[in-house]
Amino acid sequence: MEEVNLAQTIQIGLPRGLLYYEYGSLWQSFFESLGAQVVVSGETTKEMLNSGGVLDEVCLPLKVYVGHVASLAGKTDCLFVPRIVSVARQTYTCPKIMGLPDIIRSNISGLPEIIDPNISLRQRSTDILDAVIDTGRRLGQSKTFSIRAWYFAWRQAKAKRTLPVAQSANIRVGLIGHKYLIYDRFISMNALDKLLAAGVDIITPDMVPADQIDKAARSIDKKIYWSYCHELAGAALALIGQQAVDGLVFLTSFSCGPDSLISEIIKRRTQAGNVPFMLLNLDEHTAEAGLLTRIEAFTDMLKRRNR
Amino acid sequence: MIATFPHMGALSVTLKSLLSGLGLTVLPPPPISKLTLEIGAKYAPETACLPLKVTLGNYVEALEAGADTIITCGGVGPCRLGYYAQIQQEILKELGYNFTMVTIEPTAFDVIKIIRQLAPKISMTTIYRAFTLAGAKMSTLDEVEDVLRQVRATEQVPGTSDHLYQQAVAEIDSAADPREVRVISDLYREKLLAVEKNDKNPYNIGVVGEIYVMLEDFVNQDLDRRLGRLGAHVHRAMSLTNYVRTHLFRSRSYIDRDNEIAKIAAPYLGHSIGGHGLKSIGTTVSMAKQRFDGIVHVFPFTCMPEIIAKNILHQASNDHNIPVLSLAFDEQSGQAGVITRLEAFVDLLNYRRGRH
Numbered sequence: 001m002e003e004v005n006l007a008q009t010i011q012i013g014l015p016r017g018l019l020y021y022e023y024g025s026l027w028q029s030f031f032e033s034l035g036a037q038v039v040v041s042g043e044t045t046k047e048m049l050n051s052g053g054v055l056d057e058v059c060l061p062l063k064v065y066v067g068h069v070a071s072l073a074g075k076t077d078c079l080f081v082p083r084i085v086s087v088a089r090q091t092y093t094c095p096k097i098m099g100l101p102d103i104i105r106s107n108i109s110g111l112p113e114i115i116d117p118n119i120s121l122r123q124r125s126t127d128i129l130d131a132v133i134d135t136g137r138r139l140g141q142s143k144t145f146s147i148r149a150w151y152f153a154w155r156q157a158k159a160k161r162t163l164p165v166a167q168s169a170n171i172r173v174g175l176i177g178h179k180y181l182i183y184d185r186f187i188s189m190n191a192l193d194k195l196l197a198a199g200v201d202i203i204t205p206d207m208v209p210a211d212q213i214d215k216a217a218r219s220i221d222k223k224i225y226w227s228y229c230h231e232l233a234g235a236a237l238a239l240i241g242q243q244a245v246d247g248l249v250f251l252t253s254f255s256c257g258p259d260s261l262i263s264e265i266i267k268r269r270t271q272a273g274n275v276p277f278m279l280l281n282l283d284e285h286t287a288e289a290g291l292l293t294r295i296e297a298f299t300d301m302l303k304r305r306n307r
Numbered sequence: 308m309i310a311t312f313p314h315m316g317a318l319s320v321t322l323k324s325l326l327s328g329l330g331l332t333v334l335p336p337p338p339i340s341k342l343t344l345e346i347g348a349k350y351a352p353e354t355a356c357l358p359l360k361v362t363l364g365n366y367v368e369a370l371e372a373g374a375d376t377i378i379t380c381g382g383v384g385p386c387r388l389g390y391y392a393q394i395q396q397e398i399l400k401e402l403g404y405n406f407t408m409v410t411i412e413p414t415a416f417d418v419i420k421i422i423r424q425l426a427p428k429i430s431m432t433t434i435y436r437a438f439t440l441a442g443a444k445m446s447t448l449d450e451v452e453d454v455l456r457q458v459r460a461t462e463q464v465p466g467t468s469d470h471l472y473q474q475a476v477a478e479i480d481s482a483a484d485p486r487e488v489r490v491i492s493d494l495y496r497e498k499l500l501a502v503e504k505n506d507k508n509p510y511n512i513g514v515v516g517e518i519y520v521m522l523e524d525f526v527n528q529d530l531d532r533r534l535g536r537l538g539a540h541v542h543r544a545m546s547l548t549n550y551v552r553t554h555l556f557r558s559r560s561y562i563d564r565d566n567e568i569a570k571i572a573a574p575y576l577g578h579s580i581g582g583h584g585l586k587s588i589g590t591t592v593s594m595a596k597q598r599f600d601g602i603v604h605v606f607p608f609t610c611m612p613e614i615i616a617k618n619i620l621h622q623a624s625n626d627h628n629i630p631v632l633s634l635a636f637d638e639q640s641g642q643a644g645v646i647t648r649l650e651a652f653v654d655l656l657n658y659r660r661g662r663h
Contacts, residue, residue, distance in 0.1 A: 057614050057635065083578055092385035095580040095611040102576045103615060106622040118578065221393050225384035257387050257611040260354040261394055268397060281354075 010036045010139055012115070013076035016043070017065035018097060019084055021179035022228075026157040027080060030132075033149035034141055039076050041068040044186035049284060054107050060187055060253040060283055061180045062096050062103070069104055069111070078113040078138075079104075082131070085120035091227045092122070094258055115139075170201045171302050174239040176232050176266065177251030178259075179206065181282065189288045191251060191280060191295065198299040203245060205235035212238045220265060226258040236266045240273045247276040247302045249295075254283035276302060308407075309334050310425075311374035313362035316522035317452070318547060320480045321445040326378070328437025329426040336369035339525040343368060348638045350398050357607035357637050358519040359391050361526060366395060370404045378425075381412040385581040386612060413554050443485040447492040449546040451475050454499045456542070459535030460509035467502050469532065471495060507538050510656050513594040515544040515587040516605040517613050520636050522547065527605055527636060528645045534603070537653045542599070544590040545583065568593065575619050582612030588623055595627035600656045602629060603649075608637035630655055 012031050014020060020027075020040075028038045041048075048067025055063055072079060081101045084093050092098065101116035115138050117131035129147060136146025173195060181188050182204060195202055205213075213234030217224065220237075224230040239245045248270050252259040263279060270277035278298045280291065310331045312322050319335045326333045337343070339361060347364030366377055382389025392410040399406065411421050422434060451472065458468040475495040482488045512534055520527050521543060531541045553561040565586070569579070572589030579585045591602050604620060606613030617633045624631040632652045634645065 055618050057609070058618065085578060090383075092581070095385050095582070095584065095615055098385065098578060099576060099580045099584070099615040099619070102578075102619055106575065106619045116577075221396075222381070222390065225389060254354065255609045255614075256354075257356070257609060258385075260352055260356075260609070261387055261390050264352040264355075264394055265397070268401075 011076040012036045012038050013072035013079045014038055014040045015065055015068035016041045017068045018061055018180050021183050026153055029156050030150055030153035033152050034136060034139055036139060041071050044184050059255045064187060070108055073111055078115050080115050083116050083118050086122035087227050088121055091225050094226055171306060172201045172245045174203050174245040174248045176205060176236045178228055181251050189291050194292055194295050198296060200299050205232050208235040208238050216241055229258040229262045233262045233265060237269055240269050240275050246306055249278045251280050254281050308376050309374045310376045310378055311336055311369035312378045313365045314339050315519055317448045321441050324444050325437055325441035328440055330429050334374045336365040344638050356387055356610055363395050366399060370406055376407045378409045381410045439485050443488040444479050446548045447479055447488050449548045450492060451495050454496050456531055457540050458499045458502050460538055460540040461504045461507055463503040463505050465536055468499055471498050509538055509540040510600040512539040513542045513599050513602045515590045515602055517583055517607060517610050518545050518550060520605045520607055521545060528642055533649055575623050580612045580615050584612030584616040587616040588619060591620060592623050592627055595629035602631045604631055604633040606635055608635040
C-alpha cells in the first residue's frame, strides 16, 4: 500500500483538552488508520495552565487547551485542532470551540501546520465526510481511503451505554459536567476521586443512555442548542426524574456561558424534585482544600439525610 | 392585555409605535436605572451575562407597573440570547408574577405568526401602516444619531447637540405619519449641522462589539457621549436598523455587506462564532483601512463570542497598526474606571497623531 507509506512519517499532535475527551479515541484510530503516528499531549500540568494565561477572560478548559497545544510545539509535524461548529442538526458546540483554530493561531507562535477541518453537521450529518476527506487530503490520502479509515474508526468507537444498577447500598451522587472538566484531574482537582473517596457511588452523564437523555430534555420549553449542554441537562433531569440519585453535583468552570444558564434550569428542577444540589465553579484560583471541604460537607449531609 | 418589552437604546420609540399601531396597549418599562440593575442582578443567575440581568430588571419594573404581557426575541444560538426568555420566564414565575411571555424567534414567518396571535382582528393595511411608521421612526432615529455623533465631537458649547437630539426623539416619538417623521428628520439634521463648532480636528473612533452594550447608553456608561466630549467622532459598527434589516428582513444589501465583512475578517477568524464576534474583527480591519484613529471594543463581561474576538483582535490591531481598547461591562462597572480608560485611550491617539 503505497498510500500508507507516504503518511507513515507524519506525526500528528492531539492536544488533550476540550473535545478530545469526547472524540479522542475516535480521532486517534482514524489517524492511525490513515497511517499517521499520533502523539497525545500528557496530563494537564500547572505549566500548561500558565502558558494558557496569554488568553484573557476565557474559561479554564480553553486556557488549559492552549497549554496543551504549546506543549506539543516542536514535537510533531502537524497539529489536529478541528473547528467543531456543530455535531448534530440545529445545534452548536460553543463559540469558544467554534473559534478554536483562530484562537490558537493568534496566540501561540512557532507552531507546525495546523489541520483544522470545519466540522459542521448543523444541516446534514453526512457533512462529516467533507471534514474527513479534507483531513485525509492534507495528509496526502485519497478520498476513498480517508472515508474507509473513518468508517473503521467510527465502528470501533461506537459503544452502547446502560445506566448502572445500584450495586451497593451506597449513596448515589450524579456528577454533572463537561467531560473535559470531570476527566481532567488537574482542572477538576480530582473532584471525581474525592467524591468516591467520600464513600458515594457516582453517575456521570456519559452513563445515562442517549434516549433517556433526549426524553428527559424534552420537558424543557425550548430545545437546548448547545449539544453538550443538552446532554448535561438531559442527563441531570433524567436522574432527577427517575429518582436515581440522592444528590446532584454540577461541575462547571467560571465564565462558561452555556453552563451558566443550564445550571439554573437544573437547580430549579432539583428544588422541585427535592434533590440536594451543589454547584462547584472552577477557576484558576480554586483552592483544593476548599473544594474538599465542600464535597465532604455535601456527602455528609446526604448520608445524614438518608439515615 | 398590556404589553411591555425590554429596553435597548432608543428601541422603545420604535416598538411602542409598532405595537400601538397594531392596536395593543403598550407600557414600556421605566427607563433603566441603578434600581433596574440591582433587581436584575439580584434574581438572575450570578454568572449570566449583563443583558439578561438588565432586561430581567426591566420586566420586573414593568410588571410592577401593571404590564401583563412581555414581548421579546428568541434566537438560534450559539449566543446565550436565544435562551434568555426561558430562564427569565422561570425566574419571574417563581417571583409570583402573572404574565404571558411572547417570544419571537428571528424569522419573518414567526413574526407574522405572533402578530396574528397578538392582534387577530386587524387588517393587513393596518399592519402595513404600523410597520411603515415604526420603520420610518427607527431609521430616522439612527440617522439623526449619526449626525449627533459627528456634531458632538466638535461643538463649541458641550451639550448643545444632545439637547437638540432629545427634542428630536420626543418629536419622532409623538409623530403619527411617516411623512411627518421625514420632515422632523430633515429639520433636526439641519439644526444639528448648524451647531457652532470649535476649531479642533476630531478623532475618528469606531465602536465595535456586542449590540446591546453598544446601543444602551445606561449600560455602556454613556460611552458615545464621553468619547464625543473628548473630541471623538464615534462611528458605531451596528445600529438597530442594520440589525433588523440583516437578521429579520434579510435585506440583500445588508447581507452582502455582512458577507464582505466576514471576508475581511477571514484571515483572523474563519467562521462565524455567534453574536457579533466575526463582525467586530472584520469591522476593526475595515476601519483601520479607512484610517480611523482607534477602535473601542465593548461587550458584556463573560460574553462568549466577544471574548473570542477580543483574544484575536490584538493580532488585527498589530497587523493594521490601529489601537484597540476592549471594555467589558457588568453590574459592577464603575464610572470612574471607564472614564479614566477612555481618557488614557484618547491621550494615546493624540500622541500617535503628533508622531505621524
